[in-house]
Amino acid sequence: MVQTGYSPLGLTKIIMQNMKSDLKNVTIIGSGAWGSALADLVQRNDCHVQIWSRQSQSSLAALVSNSDAIISAVSIKGVRTIAEKLQTAKLLPHAVLVSATKGLEPTTGKTPSQIWQSLVPNHPLVVLSGPNLSKEIMEGKPAATVVASYNDDAAQFIQNIFASRNFRVYTNSDPIGVELGGTLKNVIAIAVGACDGLNLGTNAKSALIARSLIEIIRVGVYFGAQPETFWGLSGLGDLLATCNSNLSRNYQVGYAIAQGLSLDEAIAQVQGTAEGVNTANVLIEISDREKISVPVSRYVYRLLKGEITLQQAVEGLMERDLKPENLENLEL
Template sequence: MKSDLKNITIIGAGAWGSALASLVKTNDHSVQIWSRQSNLSLAEVVINSDAIISAVSMKGVRAIAEQLQSAKLLPHAILVSATKGLEPQTRQTPSQIWRSLIPDHPLVVLSGPNLSKEIMAGQPAATVVASSDEAAAQFIQNIFASRNFRVYTNSDPIGVELGGTLKNVIAIAVGACDGLNLGTNAKSALITRSLIEIIRVGVYFGAQPETFWGLSGLGDLLATCNSNLSRNYQVGYAIAQGMSLEAAIASVSGTAEGVNTANVLMEISDREKIYVPVSRYVDRLLKGEITLQQAVEGLMERDLKPEN
């Protein structure tokens, strides 16, 4: 019914924002995409929006949220964070930034195994929308759900968000593993052990451990670590082929958030004494402190221990 159609604003005109816009358009909702190149101001675009979806890179989140602080939003407008990363200055997640700056609107986190190119090609996929506000999560579920895109709700937004954020660091490691042709056994071990340390960090942030076994955790990890469409995977692969970090980053289209996330994660893990050996080797590799061969040897030569 036409009365059920909503006005949706998507902030960010990159591959991810465009993919999200295509999904909303499938359900005939009115969609506006805003970017810094738009003729209208952000405040003008969002004035009648039922939902505002942020699909910008991590470095742009705070500036966008600050702009929306002074905008006249509909009282029921829902904010959706679809960004994966950690802010270097504050070590906050995107949703924590949104919540601190615009606390009076429902906030939903969208994350899952969602490669933009596959979505744009109409290939089937699934995602998770998480919020402490169940009605808000269901609203976002309904505007996105379609025959080719299955949407699940979840009540653990920080867990859903961190699954998508932390797996980017691991994707760099797995890309390097494939770049060195270390084999399926090594790759499987790397992904599995990495999931354990992702859960360890998530629990520190207050997430539910079981969230990481779902689409936004294990699902996203598998997608990102098994596809050369992943920017973070591409960076790791390029480094294994002998490229410098700068050249590897320049070779990919868009932002490989895992590079910055690794650095912020190390600050958190050092302060809170969280054991994250895979992520630590990735960070040291990216900083040029060790070679890729030393990283592999270091991971294999650690003390013997029980699996859990």
């Protein structure tokens, strides 16, 4: 992602002015679980927050015309439509866009930030991702996240908007890595939910998480991410959160399948969006095309497609050819 069309120095000045003024205007797009939690966080920080969803009567263009920060928390299927709306809207010149979606676009294989960047290139873009189960955040429990951007000033601006006593916010300069950590772990959370649903034990679960992190890094490197980003909050951190909590919708999908439910039944039972199902499809298309080895995600994909049973997935993973652990060569 290359930021074009604005002056970083000008942005710094405007951001500093904004930080000093009492009230920042923030628009959150998406009133689902995550949009609502993010709105709650921003509200704690003396910001004027407005939430817009596709059900709103108000015009999005009118709402964002005075926003210092515009935060998109819709699921992946809504990202392009929303970005297209903002493409034609008149935004404040210094407005910062924040993408909080964890998914991959089916038709293009693009990440949300890539979609935003291609459609609204003249505004700084920040990716927000981390181990952030919305229910815990709504309950005011302590959590940490990452705001990543190629533009340091924009990342710091968003850091200040969100940071509070209960929400620790780190900046990072690898947005694509931060974004993919949050996106790809959703597929793994399905695998781990199934592993727990089958009661396969802590050794199996730990092996699954550790080996999955390696395949997440391989995909990340293909997308141009820094491998070390995945050891942080948005990679390992989010993998642990999502694979260890039955608050995770993706984990719930895997668990339900292990209880004998079909994928459709599992999705129907889960409240809200489980992005890992679609992400598995897109990821396998990419890994087939680019010859990236993603064994765990591939078994999740085949399981969700109904090509194999869960038992066959477990056997298939255990019976793969023996090989070195090979932590130095993560591109393969």
